Amino acid sequence: MPIPFCVCQACSDARQAAGKNLRKRSSIAINDDLLVDIGPDVATASFVHGVSLTDIRFCLLTHAHADHFDPEFLMSRHEEYATIVAPEMLIAGSSDALRSIDEILGNRCEYGSVFAQDTQRTLKIHLLTVEPFKTQAIGDYRLTGYPASHGPEKGCLLYAIEQGQHAVFYGTDTSVLSEQVWEHLLLAGTQFDLLVLDHTYGVGFDASPPDHLASVDVIGHVARFRRSGLLTDNATAYATHISHEGCLEHDELDQYAAAHGYRIAFDGLSLSFDA
Ligand SMILES: [Zn+2]
Ligand SMILES: [Zn+2]
Ligand SMILES: [Zn+2]
Structure with missing residues (x-):
């Protein structure tokens, strides 16, 4: 807006x-290690507002609409970008949201399925399926x-x-x-x-x-x-x-x-x- x-x-x-x-598109950072939604404005917001994302360990997805999920940020964790990434990031979302981000990423690059161990190792991510109403x-x-x-x-x-x-x-x-x-x-x-x-x-x-x-x-x-x-x-x-x-x-x-x-x-x- x-x-x-x-x-x-x-x-x-x-x-x-x-x-x-x-x-900018909506998201929220909690402490220095948890981010809800990794939409297209997240990097810009982090520069402008002085909130580093380098320590984000938990990334929650509300859903995979384009204003909440931008695959480029996950792709930039790949070694092809020569990024030095620490720590590992847990991506948590509903099974539908995780399936959607897998599809979106699959259409953008050939780094493999986010459900595959190899891809997870390369991108330094792991996934958590959030079942509604269950506290984890x-x-x-x-x-x-x-x-x-x-x-x-x-x-x-x-x-x-x-x-x-x-x-x-x-x-x-x-x-x-x-x-x-x-x-x-x-x-x-x-x-x-x-x-x-x-x-x-x-x-x-x-x-x-x-x-x-x-x-x-x-x-x-x-x-x-x-x-x-x-x-x-x-x-x-x-x-x-x-x-x-x-x-x-x-x-x-x-x-x-x-x-x-x-x-x-x-x-x-x-x-x-x-x-
Ligand atoms: Zn208008
Ligand atoms: Zn939406
Ligand atoms: Zn939205």
Whole structure:
């Protein structure tokens, strides 16, 4: 955002106002070793915001849409690039997402299937299939995937990521959460310090689009997380995956959001929790 060839009011205003109105494709780095989504802007974001990716050991995939997965970054781990890569990187995602990245990579290069041991050795990766609703340990994180409601796409995941006493819920590329997801969240009982939700459709959009959330849905979801006891007292909720439809200038949109219990994320936003 702005979308390069779009002359709609929101995109034109964003170009003019610049600053926080210029948004790269969504991802989040947690500590210095965990990255959720390795989309086409990840390298640029890492330079601009001074977040090195060289220590990333865990790369979670929400899904393999092109704004969330760019095969070039995996390819650049190959010896043909003369890269010195350390450490090994665990790529975690649903079985559908892992199959998709294998296909995407297969169409781009001849390094072999990511499921093959040889390829994994060469790229210094290994894979972890995330089964929805099952909590797994990766390093000292506890990871749980929840099925997203992302149009007809299968195997898109939202993630609960916990470490020590702290927990983050990262939920982009989803429409309204299914009742099954709510049930499991309540059952797990994790209280999140940070809730991140999709906000592709902004102010004035009808509730419950099939593939993403609109601001009215985000308001409802944040309220439900809160009243269900799924947020800590000091928790913050942030909207991400902001696009041009129903998008206001950042400060204005953030004021609107703040009046409704959440905030609008921006590129380079950095948050920390008390130990
Ligand atoms: Zn536009
Ligand atoms: Zn997306
Ligand atoms: Zn998507």
